[in-house]
Every structure is written in C-alpha cells, then in structure tokens.
Amino acid sequence: MSGTDWRNLAISAALLGLAALLPVYGSPYWLTMGTTMAMFVVLATSWALFSGPTHYISLATAAFFGIGTFVTGLGFQSLPFWVLPPLAAVIGAVLAALVGLVTLRLSGVYFVIFTLGLAEMVRQVVTWVQNQTGHRGMYVLTSITEREIYWMLVALGALVFLAGWLIGRSRLGFALRIIGNDETVAKHAGIDTALAKVALFMVPGAVAAATGAILAPRYIYIEPSTAFAPLLSFQVVIMALLGGTGRLWGPVAGVIPFSLLWEAITRQAPNQTLLLLGIAFLVIVYLLPGGFVGLWERFRRRFGGRT
Amino acid sequence: MSRTVLQVRNVTKRFGGLVAVNDVSFDVTEHSVMGLIGPNGSGKSTMINMISGSFAPTAGSIRLEGHELAGKPAHKVARLGVGRTFQLVRLLPELSVLDNVIAGAAFGHRRRWGAEARAHALTLIDRLGLTAVMGMPVSALTYIDTKRVELARALAGDPEVLLLDEWLAGLNPTELGTGIALIRSLRDEGRTIILVEHVMDAIRSLCDRCVVMSSGTRIAEGTPAEVLSDPEVIRAYLGDDDA
Amino acid sequence: MFILITGLLLGGTYALIALGLNLQYGVARIMNLANGEMLVAGGFAAFWLYTAGQVNPVAALIVIAPVAFVANWLIYRFMLQPLVKRAKSRGALEVDSILATFGMSFAFVGIMTWAFGGGYFNYAFLAQPLEMFGSSYAQNRVVAFVLAVVIGGALWLWLTYSRVGLNLRAVAVNPASASLVGVDVRRASALAFALGGAVTATGGALVSMFFTLDASVGVLFTMKALIIIIMGGVGDVRGTIVAAVILGIAETAVARLVDPGLTLAAAYLLFLLVLLFKPAGLFGKARG
Numbered sequence: 001m002s003g004t005d006w007r008n009l010a011i012s013a014a015l016l017g018l019a020a021l022l023p024v025y026g027s028p029y030w031l032t033m034g035t036t037m038a039m040f041v042v043l044a045t046s047w048a049l050f051s052g053p054t055h056y057i058s059l060a061t062a063a064f065f066g067i068g069t070f071v072t073g074l075g076f077q078s079l080p081f082w083v084l085p086p087l088a089a090v091i092g093a094v095l096a097a098l099v100g101l102v103t104l105r106l107s108g109v110y111f112v113i114f115t116l117g118l119a120e121m122v123r124q125v126v127t128w129v130q131n132q133t134g135h136r137g138m139y140v141l142t143s144i145t146e147r148e149i150y151w152m153l154v155a156l157g158a159l160v161f162l163a164g165w166l167i168g169r170s171r172l173g174f175a176l177r178i179i180g181n182d183e184t185v186a187k188h189a190g191i192d193t194a195l196a197k198v199a200l201f202m203v204p205g206a207v208a209a210a211t212g213a214i215l216a217p218r219y220i221y222i223e224p225s226t227a228f229a230p231l232l233s234f235q236v237v238i239m240a241l242l243g244g245t246g247r248l249w250g251p252v253a254g255v256i257p258f259s260l261l262w263e264a265i266t267r268q269a270p271n272q273t274l275l276l277l278g279i280a281f282l283v284i285v286y287l288l289p290g291g292f293v294g295l296w297e298r299f300r301r302r303f304g305g306r307t
Numbered sequence: 308m309s310r311t312v313l314q315v316r317n318v319t320k321r322f323g324g325l326v327a328v329n330d331v332s333f334d335v336t337e338h339s340v341m342g343l344i345g346p347n348g349s350g351k352s353t354m355i356n357m358i359s360g361s362f363a364p365t366a367g368s369i370r371l372e373g374h375e376l377a378g379k380p381a382h383k384v385a386r387l388g389v390g391r392t393f394q395l396v397r398l399l400p401e402l403s404v405l406d407n408v409i410a411g412a413a414f415g416h417r418r419r420w421g422a423e424a425r426a427h428a429l430t431l432i433d434r435l436g437l438t439a440v441m442g443m444p445v446s447a448l449t450y451i452d453t454k455r456v457e458l459a460r461a462l463a464g465d466p467e468v469l470l471l472d473e474w475l476a477g478l479n480p481t482e483l484g485t486g487i488a489l490i491r492s493l494r495d496e497g498r499t500i501i502l503v504e505h506v507m508d509a510i511r512s513l514c515d516r517c518v519v520m521s522s523g524t525r526i527a528e529g530t531p532a533e534v535l536s537d538p539e540v541i542r543a544y545l546g547d548d549d550a
Numbered sequence: 551m552f553i554l555i556t557g558l559l560l561g562g563t564y565a566l567i568a569l570g571l572n573l574q575y576g577v578a579r580i581m582n583l584a585n586g587e588m589l590v591a592g593g594f595a596a597f598w599l600y601t602a603g604q605v606n607p608v609a610a611l612i613v614i615a616p617v618a619f620v621a622n623w624l625i626y627r628f629m630l631q632p633l634v635k636r637a638k639s640r641g642a643l644e645v646d647s648i649l650a651t652f653g654m655s656f657a658f659v660g661i662m663t664w665a666f667g668g669g670y671f672n673y674a675f676l677a678q679p680l681e682m683f684g685s686s687y688a689q690n691r692v693v694a695f696v697l698a699v700v701i702g703g704a705l706w707l708w709l710t711y712s713r714v715g716l717n718l719r720a721v722a723v724n725p726a727s728a729s730l731v732g733v734d735v736r737r738a739s740a741l742a743f744a745l746g747g748a749v750t751a752t753g754g755a756l757v758s759m760f761f762t763l764d765a766s767v768g769v770l771f772t773m774k775a776l777i778i779i780i781m782g783g784v785g786d787v788r789g790t791i792v793a794a795v796i797l798g799i800a801e802t803a804v805a806r807l808v809d810p811g812l813t814l815a816a817a818y819l820l821f822l823l824v825l826l827f828k829p830a831g832l833f834g835k836a837r838g
C-alpha cells in the first residue's frame with residue numbers, strides 16, 4: 001500500500017469511529033436520522049459499485065431490500081438474529097445473479113425497465129402467496145434496539161467500503177470500468193463481459209437484502225406494500241448520482257444533504273416529495289453531471305493544480 | 308516450411324439476404340503478414356469480425372492452432388490469441404493512456420496484472436513512441452496517437468495473430484511513413500499479422516502474401532506482385548470508384 | 551371467448567399507447583419514461599372536460615391531441631435536444647434521457663398531485679353493457695377499442711404512405727444515412743416525439759373512459775408500453791400490435807382465472823420469456 005492509501009485508511013477509520021459513536025453523543029432524534037442515513041449510505045455506496053462503472057441504472061434496490069425484510073420476518077422466531085442478514089445476502093445475491101443473467105446481456109434500457117418493475121412484481125407475487133395462505137402482513141417483534149440496528153448498519157457500511165476498495169483495485173473492478181467505456185473493446189480484450197457484470201451486480205443485491213434484514217425489526221409490522229415500496233430504489237439512485245459515482249466516497253456526499261432535505265420536505269410539505277425527487281433528477285442531469293465528485297474534481301483541476 | 312497458425316475454411320457470412328462473405332478460404336503462416344485487400348464493401352471487415360469473434364460465420368470453420376474459433380464469443384477468441392484493432396478507432400475515453408494499454412494486457416491471451424502488467428504496458432508505450440503523450444487524456448491525442456494506443460492495447464495481450472483493420476487509413480503522408488515502419492518492425496519481431504489495407508505502398512512493402520476479395524468472394528491469392536498484376540484484381544478495383 | 555374479446559379490447563388500447571412510445575423511441579431515440587404521465591394527463595383532461603364541461607370524451611380528443619402535441623414538442627425541443635447535442639455516445643444519451651425523463655415523470659406526478667389531489671378519478675361515460683357473441687361488454691371499452699383501431703390505422707397509413715412518414719421511418723432505420731438523403735433528422739425527431747406524445751395522450755383519454763386513473767398510476771402504463779415495445783420490437787408497428795394484444799389477453803386471463811392482483815406479474819412473465827428466447831422482439835431476427 002502507498003502513503004496515500006495509509007492516509008485514506010486512517011481518515012476512513014477515524015470517520016467510521018466517529019459515526020459509530022453517534023448513539024453515545026447524539027440525541028434519539030439524531031440516532032433515528034443517523035440510522036436512516038446509514039441505511040442510505042450502505043445502499044447508495046453498494047449501488048454505485050455496480051452502476052457507477054457500468055452505467056447500468058439499477059432500480060432493483062427495493063426488491064432486494066424487501067426480500068431482506070421478509071427473510072427476517074419469516075426467520076426471526078426460528079433462527080438467531082445474526083444469521084438472518086448473511087442469509088438474506090445470499091438470497092439477494094442469487095436473485096441478482098438470475099436477474100443479471102436475463103437482462104445484462106442486453107442494452108441498458110432493458111435493464112432499467114426490468115429492474116423498475118421487479119419490486120412491483122415481487123410484491124404482487126408475495127401478496128398473492130400471502131392471500132393464498134391466509135396471511136396478511138407480519139409482526140417482527142424482537143428485542144433489537146435502534147442503537148443495535150445502527151451499529152449493524154455501520155459495520156455493514158464498513159464492509160461495503162472495504163469491498164469497494166478491494167474491487168476498485170481488482171481485475172474485476174478494472175474489467176467493469178472497461179465495459180462501462182466500451183463493451184465491444186472489453187470483449188475483444190478478453191473480458192467475459194456478461195460474467196463480470198453479473199458477478200458485480202450480485203454485490204448490491206446482497207447488500208440491499210442484508211440491509212433489509214437488519215432494518216426489519218425497526219418497522220415492527222411488515223407487509224408487501226411497504227417492504228417493496230419502489231420509492232426506495234429511486235432515492236438510492238438520486239443520492240448516489242448526486243454525490244457522484246466516480247469515487248468511493250461520492251454516494252456519502254449525496255446521502256447526507258439529500259436525507260436532510262428529504263426529511264425537511266416530508267415534514268413541511270409531505271405532498272411535495274415526488275416533485276422534489278423529480279427536480280433532483282433534473283438538477284443532476286442538467287446542472288450536476290458527475291455529482292459532487294465531478295464538481296470537486298473540476299474545482300481541484302482549476303485551483304489545486306494537483307491531479 | 309513455416310507452420311500454419313490460422314486456417315480459414317469455406318467461410319460464409321449472410322446478413323439477411325446479403326452474402327457479405329462467400330465461401331472464402333486461406334491460411335496464414337507463422338511470422339508472416341497476410342494482406343486482405345479488395346474494394347470497399349467486399350467483406351474484409353466482415354472477415355476480420357468473424358475471425359475475432361464479433362459474429363459467428365453462417366458456415367465454415369476458422370481454426371487457430373487447432374482450436375475452432377467459429378461461433379466462439381469474442382472474449383474466448385481473444386484469450387485463445389487473436390488481438391485486433393477496429394476500422395474506426397475505439398479507445399476507452401475515461402481511462403488514461405496507460406490504463407488503455409493495461410486493459411489489453413490484463414485479460415488477453417497472456418494475462419498480466421499489477422506491476423507486471425504495468426511494466427509490460429510501459430514497454431509497449433515506449434516501443435510505439437507514446438511516452439511523450441502518456442499524461443494526456445485520450446480525447447486530446449492526435450489521430451495517429453489514438454491509432455498507436457489502440458495498437459498497443461492489441462499487442463499487450465501477446466496475441467498469436469494480430470488483426471489490423473485499415474490501421475493506416477486516414478494518416479497523412481509523414482504519418483504513413485512512420486506507420487509503415489512501425490508495422491514492419493512488428494513483422495521483423497516475428498509477429499503474425501492480418502492486414503486489411505487500401506494503401507498500395509503498404510501492401511507491397513509489408514505483405515508476404517495477399518488474399519483479394521471482391522463482393523464477398525476470394526478472387527486471387529499470392530504475393531503482392533502476383534495479385535496486383537492479376538487482370539481480375541485490376542478489374543475488381545477499377546470497377547469500384549472508392550478504391 | 552369472453553377472455554379473448556375482453557383481452558383484445560384492452561390490447562387495442564395498449565397498442566395505441568405503445569405505438570406512441572415506439573414512435574418516440576424508434577425515431578427520436580429517447581426512451582421516454584415520462585410517457586405514462588402523458589397518458590394520465592390525457593385521461594385527466596378528458597375527465598375534467600367531461601365532468602366540468604360536459605364534453606364528450608370522443609370530442610375532447612380534438613383538443614387533447616393538439617395540446618399534447620405542442621407540449622411534447624416543447625419538451626423535446628427544450629429539455630431533450632440539449633441532451634442529444636451533448637451526448638458523446640448512444641450509451642451516454644441513453645443514461646441521460648432515462649434520468650431526465652424519470653425526473654420529468656416524478657415532477658409531473660408531483661404537480662398533478664398538488665393540483666388535483668391524490669384521489670382516484672373516473673367518470674361514467676357509456677357505461678351500459680353491449681351484447682356481443684353471447685356475452686356483454688361495456689360499451690365504453692368497445693368505443694375505446696374502435697377509436698384506437700381507427701387512430702392507429704390512420705397513423706400507420708400516414709407513416710407508410712406520406713412523404714413525412716417516409717422520412718420518419720428513414721430516420722428510425724438509420725439517422726446518418728437519412729441525413730445524407732436530405733432528411734432533417736432533428737426536425738424529424740422532434741416531430742416524432744411530439745406525435746408520439748399526442749398519440750399517448752389520446753390513448754390516455756380513451757383509457758380514462760373505462761379505467762380508474764390516479765396521479766401516480768402513469769408508471770404502470772409506462773412499464774406496460776415498454777414491455778410491449780420490447781416484445782414487439784423497436785420500430786415494428788405490426789409487432790407492437792401483436793404484442794399489445796397478447797399482453798391484453800394474458801392480463802385478462804390472469805386477472806379472471808388467477809388473481810386480479812397479478813396482472814403486472816403476468817406482463818413480467820411474458821417479458822421474461824421474450825428476453826430469454828427472443829431478445830430482438832417477436833418478429834426480430836436475432837443479431838450477432
């Protein structure tokens with residue numbers, strides 16, 4: 001590892017420690033806020049690992065997340081809780097692999113459309129199964145506190161960053177960047193593009209499912225229409241793109257301001273959240289391509305001199 | 308007697324009703340440069356695309372040192388040892404010059420990674436005269452330099468056969484001299500090359516043998532001097548304004 | 551038989567909607583994910599004209615279509631053309647247009663919710679049954695189907711035989727060579743986008759005669775239209791119509807025989823089968 005690597009590692013560890021201490025120094029309000037933000041940091045960062053380099057926009061987050069909450073909902077009585085997030089991750093990864101195998105050979109439009117409807121389709125199927133078996137929603141009553149949920153998310157976040165850092169240095173990460181630039185070149189350079197895309201798409205699938213499993217106790221009562229709410233997918237996309245996918249830290253830079261803004265809007269004008277989402281998309285496309293990372297890099301190029 | 312590296316047998320490609328390549332066969336021997344020439348639209352790029360695995364032939368067989376390539380996906384063909392450039396240059400615009408070349412080294416026929424890949428890429432960059440422009444974004448490169456980067460990427464995987472689709476096209480006269488010298492030096496290194504070309508000087512001075520195509524069919528094969536004096540070849544070229 | 555006819559009636563309207571989106575995607579190369587909102591807006595206009603002004607929805611089309619045409623032309627000209635201009639590649643344009651039209655879609659939903667509330671809206675127009683082949687069908691569905699066929703047919707004739715239609719098709723096949731033979735690609739794209747939007751809004755007005763709409767339902771229609779286009783093949787009118795009818799029948803069958811809550815899942819299953827076995831569309835030739 002180089003000097004910059006050590007420096008970045010030290011900074012990350014310090015920030016992580018600071019984040020982990022939030023329940024100690026923060027008020028309950030900030031713990032709630034912090035949990036939401038931690039959730040979005042995990043989701044947006046893992047989303048960007050795949051969608052950043054490949055430019056395939058995934059809207060499947062809600063589907064994986066919802067499946068994760070159902071894993072906890074169905075399993076928390078019979079299995080110890082610590083088993084559930086890893087189990088959800090495996091299921092999420094398998095589902096992501098299946099989705100990827102079907103859609104990732106094709107152009108980006110197909111992928112967006114397919115993932116867009118995925119959560120809705122899973123929701124319809126789960127609802128139908130529940131109707132057949134006479135269940136509606138289910139209660140997830142556990143002794144897990146908000147603090148513990150928060151710490152689990154921070155730990156998951158640390159894992160995601162570590163994975164992101166490793167992938168960024170790996171052959172797979174490099175292959176994905178080449179694919180995002182020119183898939184034809186990638187193939188002729190010897191990259192099995194379908195395999196590489198599917199392999200990396202499993203990461204956000206697994207992470208989103210694990211996140212859902214961790215957060216299920218927070219909702220207490222889960223039912224398909226809330227667990228698979230498609231809005232979540234869009235929020236994740238917005239936050240990741242607002243921050244910028246060019247760097248590992250980009251999504252975090254988008255999550256923090258956007259969560260605060262979202263919180264303010266939902267409190268002041270709950271009917272305007274969709275408008276906000278729409279405007280955020282338009283701002284990103286027309287004013288902030290590359291997100292805050294892009295802005296930062298342009299700024300550095302102009303004033304910093306360093307590259 | 309040199310060994311045959313690539314064997315093309317009765318290859319045909321149809322696009323709907325159009326027969327782009329019609330029952331073409333030829334052999335490429337080791338350490339030689341095979342010219343693939345013919346008027347525009349005669350099926351040369353299609354032939355290159357089939358050898359490199361862009362698409363499968365409708366019929367026929369393409370063998371590289373005994374391995375069947377026909378029908379294999381491009382990445383497998385690349386790993387078996389086919390490297391190529393594109394008629395319209397394709398670089399990776401968000402990557403540096405160095406990473407563009409490493410891209411060819413990391414996944415190709417002979418795979419390298421980390422320090423080894425870097426060193427190998429730097430050697431090629433030096434060899435192709437790109438050291439001075441290494442720090443530039445690829446969008447700022449001159450035309451010949453983009454072609455050099457693409458060639459370096461194709462070479463980085465140490466291919467058994469290198470396919471160059473009109474690599475010299477579009478160069479100005481000075482650049483053309485440099486380009487021809489570069490390809491000659493590759494030949495002198497003992498590389499095996501298939502060269503799609505329109506530039507007659509290049510064909511004469513670089514090719515050991517040539518296959519001439521017209522409307523998808525092979526109309527002649529031989530040394531450049533032989534085929535360029537063949538009446539049928541002359542007719543094919545004169546009948547086409549673009550040539 | 552009942553399922554087949556109901557499915558066919560539904561499929562006819564779907565075909566019109568998908569035709570609108572296909573025109574936009576095929577010619578202007580913009581995957582317009584705000585298409586469903588245009589549909590809802592069309593339906594909303596019909597609803598409003600009917601309840602507030604007693605205007606017959608069929609007559610209302612005379613107003614709705616031109617307004618939608620102009621609105622979509624403006625959207626293309628001022629929101630999307632800048633993206634087309636700055637795009638470095640087809641892929642970059644694809645990502646930009648997906649994000650931008652998603653943005654518009656959410657903004658439209660936000661505006662419509664704000665302006666008209668989040669409630670459902672429907673109205674009773676020709677809600678009487680009509681006896682056909684031994685079963686009864688709602689008159690409004692039949693009228694919507696007939697209108698969809700007439701409008702779709704007129705569109706097809708126009709695309710096939712008129713000079714402008716020919717230009718549009720040339721751009722759809724290959725923008726570069728179309729511009730070589732003197733077609734103004736930018737104007738053709740704007741025209742196709744505007745026309746596609748008008749067709750979709752018209753479809754929305756027809757749908758509103760028999761379907762309860764609300765401000766946020768647009769995305770469902772967008773998804774169905776997209777699935778139809780992918781099944782039928784981009785730029786393929788015949789494929790679009792066949793795919794729309796298949797989808798209409800499949801949805802009706804699933805709704806009646808299994809569970810009305812599974813219509814989208816049914817559409818998805820079809821989508822999945824097409825992706826797996828016919829990724830170039832029902833009548834498309836597999837490439838490469």
Ligand SMILES: Nc1ncnc2c1ncn2[C@@H]1O[C@H](COP(=O)(O)OP(=O)(O)O)[C@@H](O)[C@H]1O
Nearest residue numbers: 322325327345346347348349350351352353354
């Ligand atoms: N992907 C394709 N689809 C349909 N036709 C093609 C395709 N590629 C090439 N062709 C056609 O095949 C013929 C041969 O083209 P090509 O191999 O590019 O010729 P050359 O490289 O000799 O100029 C041309 O008529 C061309 O239009």
Ligand SMILES: [Mg+2]
Nearest residue numbers: 351352353394
């Ligand atoms: Mg060619």
